[in-house]
Amino acid sequence: MNRKETWINETMNALDGIRPAASDPELVRKLYSTASEPHENKDLFPRPVYWSVAAGIALLVTLNVLTALHFNRNHTNLKEAPAAVATEYLTYLGTAKL
Amino acid sequence: MGIAPELVKLREGDELAFRQLVDQHQNRVFNTALGLLQHHENAQDVTQEVFVEVFRSISKFRGDSTLSTWIYRITVQKALGHIRSGKRLKRSGTIFGLFGNESQLNIQTNQPFDHPGIQLENKERATILFKAIALLPLNQRTAFTLHKVEGLSQNEIAVIMSTSVSSVESHLVRARRNLRELLSDYYEQNEK
Known part of the structure; x- marks a missing residue:
C-alpha cells in the first residue's frame, strides 16, 4: 500500500472512537423553558374554529360588496328610467298625431 | 398494546414528563444535529426546534416506531432543512460558490x-474528513454521519430515514467511494 492510500485510510478512520459532545447547560435550560412555552402559547380555540370565522368574515365582505354593486347598478337604471319613458312617450305622441 | 404512561403524560402536557424527555434525548438530538450541521450554534438552534416540534406534535405520534426513533427522525429532518435553507452559510459567512468545482476538496x-x-x-484528519462529508449529497451525508458519528446500525438508519436497509447500504457504499475520491484529490493538492 502506498503512502497516499495509507493516508486516505487513516483519514477515513479519523472518526473512530468519537465521543458524544456534551451539550451546553444553557441549552438544557432553554429546552426546559421550551417545555412550558407551548402550554402558555396554546391556541384559545381549535384551529378549524379560526378558519371558520375567517371564512365567515370573507363571505360577509363579499356579500356586502356584491350588494353594493347591485344597488349602484339599479340606482343608475332608475336615474336613466324617466328619460327613457319621456322619449318613448314623445315618440308615441308623434305617432298618434299622424 | 396500550399507550405508555409516559406518553399519556406527555400528551396531557405534563411539564415534568417533558423535562424527563429532554433529559433522556437532548444529548442524542444535539449530537445528531452537530454531526450533520458541523456547526455548534446551529446544532443548538436545531435542538431547540426539535423539542418545540416534539412538544407541539406529540399528540400526532402514533407509536408506529419508538419515541426515540421519532425524535431522531424529526432531528434529521430539521437538520437537513437547515442545511437546505443555507442558514449555516449565512451564519458562518462561508461561501462555497467561490470554489467552483465542488468535486475537489479545496473548501x-x-x-x-x-x-x-x-x-x-x-483532530487534524477528522477536520479534513468532515469537510469532505459536507460535500456529499444529503442522503449519503446523513447515512454516513448517523453510522460513523452516532454509531447507528443500518436498520436504525433505515427507520430514521424512512427508507429500506438496502438503500442505506447503497448510500454508505457511495459515500465511502465519494469520500475516498475527495480525499485522494485533497492529498494530491496538499499532502503530496
Whole structure:
C-alpha cells in the first residue's frame, strides 16, 4: 500500500472512537423553558374554529360588496328610467298625431 | 398494546414528563444535529426546534416506531432543512460558490469544524474528513454521519430515514467511494 492510500485510510478512520459532545447547560435550560412555552402559547380555540370565522368574515365582505354593486347598478337604471319613458312617450305622441 | 404512561403524560402536557424527555434525548438530538450541521450554534438552534416540534406534535405520534426513533427522525429532518435553507452559510459567512468545482476538496471554511468528541491524535484528519462529508449529497451525508458519528446500525438508519436497509447500504457504499475520491484529490493538492 502506498503512502497516499495509507493516508486516505487513516483519514477515513479519523472518526473512530468519537465521543458524544456534551451539550451546553444553557441549552438544557432553554429546552426546559421550551417545555412550558407551548402550554402558555396554546391556541384559545381549535384551529378549524379560526378558519371558520375567517371564512365567515370573507363571505360577509363579499356579500356586502356584491350588494353594493347591485344597488349602484339599479340606482343608475332608475336615474336613466324617466328619460327613457319621456322619449318613448314623445315618440308615441308623434305617432298618434299622424 | 396500550399507550405508555409516559406518553399519556406527555400528551396531557405534563411539564415534568417533558423535562424527563429532554433529559433522556437532548444529548442524542444535539449530537445528531452537530454531526450533520458541523456547526455548534446551529446544532443548538436545531435542538431547540426539535423539542418545540416534539412538544407541539406529540399528540400526532402514533407509536408506529419508538419515541426515540421519532425524535431522531424529526432531528434529521430539521437538520437537513437547515442545511437546505443555507442558514449555516449565512451564519458562518462561508461561501462555497467561490470554489467552483465542488468535486475537489479545496473548501476553505473560515471556521473549520472541530468536533469536541474527536480523539486528539485524530483532530487534524477528522477536520479534513468532515469537510469532505459536507460535500456529499444529503442522503449519503446523513447515512454516513448517523453510522460513523452516532454509531447507528443500518436498520436504525433505515427507520430514521424512512427508507429500506438496502438503500442505506447503497448510500454508505457511495459515500465511502465519494469520500475516498475527495480525499485522494485533497492529498494530491496538499499532502503530496
